[in-house]
Amino acid sequence: MIVSQRFHGIKPEIKKILRKSQKREDLTPDDALKLLKVSGKDVFALQKVADEICQEKTNNYITFIINRNINFTNICLKKCTFCSFSHPENHQEAFLLSMDEIEAKVLDATKKGCTEVCIQGGINPNVTFDYYLEILKTVKNVNPKLHIHAFSPQEIFHMATISGNSIVDTLKELRNAGLDSIPGTAAEILVDNIRKIICPNKISSKQWINIISNAHELRIPTTSTMMYGHIESLEDRIEHLTILRNIQKKTGGFTEFVPLPFVKENPTLSKLKNYPLKPSYGFDDLKLFCIARLFLNNFIDNIQASWVKLGPKFAQVSLNYGVNDFSGTLMEENISRSAGAEFGQIMEPKEIINIINNAGKIPAQRDTLYNIIKKF
Numbered sequence: 001m002i003v004s005q006r007f008h009g010i011k012p013e014i015k016k017i018l019r020k021s022q023k024r025e026d027l028t029p030d031d032a033l034k035l036l037k038v039s040g041k042d043v044f045a046l047q048k049v050a051d052e053i054c055q056e057k058t059n060n061y062i063t064f065i066i067n068r069n070i071n072f073t074n075i076c077l078k079k080c081t082f083c084s085f086s087h088p089e090n091h092q093e094a095f096l097l098s099m100d101e102i103e104a105k106v107l108d109a110t111k112k113g114c115t116e117v118c119i120q121g122g123i124n125p126n127v128t129f130d131y132y133l134e135i136l137k138t139v140k141n142v143n144p145k146l147h148i149h150a151f152s153p154q155e156i157f158h159m160a161t162i163s164g165n166s167i168v169d170t171l172k173e174l175r176n177a178g179l180d181s182i183p184g185t186a187a188e189i190l191v192d193n194i195r196k197i198i199c200p201n202k203i204s205s206k207q208w209i210n211i212i213s214n215a216h217e218l219r220i221p222t223t224s225t226m227m228y229g230h231i232e233s234l235e236d237r238i239e240h241l242t243i244l245r246n247i248q249k250k251t252g253g254f255t256e257f258v259p260l261p262f263v264k265e266n267p268t269l270s271k272l273k274n275y276p277l278k279p280s281y282g283f284d285d286l287k288l289f290c291i292a293r294l295f296l297n298n299f300i301d302n303i304q305a306s307w308v309k310l311g312p313k314f315a316q317v318s319l320n321y322g323v324n325d326f327s328g329t330l331m332e333e334n335i336s337r338s339a340g341a342e343f344g345q346i347m348e349p350k351e352i353i354n355i356i357n358n359a360g361k362i363p364a365q366r367d368t369l370y371n372i373i374k375k376f
Contacts, residue, residue, distance in 0.1 A: 076122025216253025
């Protein structure tokens with residue numbers, strides 16, 4: 001644990017909060033908010049606590065997964081202001097993959113040693129529920145061992161609407177067709193006055209919580225995410241984290257938390273004059289990663305860095321700020337790139353291993369549920 005000298009010169013109230021973390025006591029939302037506002041020496045004390053608690057939990061391993069993204073359509077009617085990936089159906093760049101195209105991508109993923117395919121798309125009004133089920137069946141027909149991590153809560157809500165089924169029955173049909181886990185995307189910020197601006201046509205916070213909770217009750221694990229660094233306040237971030245922690249206390253169904261910084265180059269949200277951006281820079285991101293570790297630590301074991309959004313170099317730095325997972329190889333990342341992310345669609349395992357080693361950590365390949373496959 002951290003020796004007392006490392007707390008020398010920091011504010012007494014911050015020292016008290018960090019001591020609570022060392023004792024594995026749950027932080028209050030007010031504690032977490034105070035940590036988000038620290039500066040100077042207090043930041044480095046926060047980093048030390050987060051890193052050492054992370055090391056104790058993970059034995060200094062940083063995990064990654066060999067996976068492939070499949071975005072099956074970019075046609076979407078939701079018109080979220082932060083999104084640059086979606087297009088109307090008459091757009092020249094609009095697409096909807098056929099089952100043959102999906103099968104080819106799954107074959108390629110199998111050849112490259114993937115253990116997971118992550119499947120998501122826009123809310124395409126021309127897609128039937130049977131199409132979603134057929135995607136799952138196609139993947140399992142090609143490779144029954146591939147873990148299918150697919151369909152955000154927004155997509156599941158859409159499926160229930162067009163099929164006339166309940167959320168629970170929709171989830172059961174997806175599971176029976178081959179769904180293994182769900183990405184906890186479409187969360188953005190789980191504060192409705194923010195959602196009304198950035199994604200007014202999406203499900204509400206309550207609906208997102210309901211879908212995720214139902215999935216957990218059916219023993220379908222999910223990830224959890226937060227898109228931050230746009231128009232939300234620090235208080236909104238803490239409210240979001242508190243919602244995630246409360247869900248996890250009840251269900252235990254989250255496998256990880258993924259903080260996703262807003263990519264501001266292309267989206268409409270960056271141009272809304274009435275809602276100026278509050279972007280995060282450098283230490284703002286790192287403080288959030290540390291606080292996620294301390295605030296969620298007794299409930300969500302894994303904090304993931306998004307190298308596509310952060311960039312490989314900054315993602316490497318995050319590995320000493322409470323983060324214990326480097327995401328995956330991805331192989332086809334389109335959504336962040338369309339928003340203006342400057343980093344590639346794929347990262348080879350050997351490069352990930354090198355990045356982790358050079359951060360002073362121990363690389364390990366995992367599966368979707370964080371079972372270790374191989375240590376390096």
